[in-house]
Each structure stands twice: as C-alpha cells, then as structure tokens.
Amino acid sequence: MSNMRPVQIRLHSRYEGEDVLQEMQGEAVLKGSVLYVRYEEPQAGPEGGVTRTTLKLGGQSIKIIRHGEVESEQTFELNRKLPGFYRSPYMSFALSTHTQELELSIQGLSARAAWSYDFYRFDEESGHFAISLHIQEEPIS
Secondary structure: OOOOEEEEEEEEEEEOOEEEEEEEEEEEEEEOOEEEEEEEOOOOOOOOOOEEEEEEEEOOEEEEEEEEOOEEEEEEEOOOEEEEEEEOOOOEEEEEEEEEEEEEEEEOOEEEEEEEEEEEEOOEEEEEEEEEEEEEEOOOO
16 A cells, blocks of 8 residues: 555453553555554564554444454444454454444544444354554654
8 A cells, every 4th residue: 555654553452351452553544535554463473473454444344454473354333243254373263243332533544443342253252342443643754
C-alpha cells in the first residue's frame, strides 16, 4: 500500500477478567472511507517468529488479518456471527465471532473503536472479549 503514514496504536483487550494493553507503532492509509492500519505484533510468535497485522476499519466493520508465524482472520460486524480461522505452528482451528457491541469513529488517519464479542472455537463458545482501539496519526516533523 502506498502513501502509508506513521501512526501510534493502543490496543486494550479484556478477556475473562484479564486485561492486556499493547502500544505499538504502525502505518496507515485511508482508501475511500476505509482505514487500513499495519503493524508488527510486539510479542514473538510461538517459535520466535514475526506476525504482521493488518486492520481494515470502515463502515460498521472491523477486520483483523494476521500474517507470519501466526495466521488468522477475524471480522466484526454488529449483531452478526462471522467465520474466521487461526493457524500457528502448533494448532489450527475454525473460529467465529458474534459481535454484541461495536462503535467506530474514523477521522483521517486517526480512529477510535470499541467492540465486544463472543468467541467460538469449532462452534463452541470459548469466552467473551471486550476490545478498545485507538489509532493516532503521528505529526509530520
């Protein structure tokens, strides 16, 4: 993707009472009304490899695509149960997400999103997640 600009990313997830906060640098581009954000995950994969994540935010949809040592795809749309997948060197499974709440606001290369969903692995509910995401365009120096 050309015309990528640097952004700061803050991702907060809550699962079964456990909070995880990740802050990382990435790059973003706006194509029409869809914001694409790419970053490298801060933690190494199970074998020490790299996983690159692309976020696609637009309309009332959020899609997370991971490539590298871990490969996965998840899509979130309000009140919809949508399929996805997860693959790593140690396991692979079909998943789906049923999104109960989703708020998304995009302004240029900055965005705020919050969503909560039930996570299904092989069609069995595996837990409830609540996510908040803040993307801030870096100032031009």
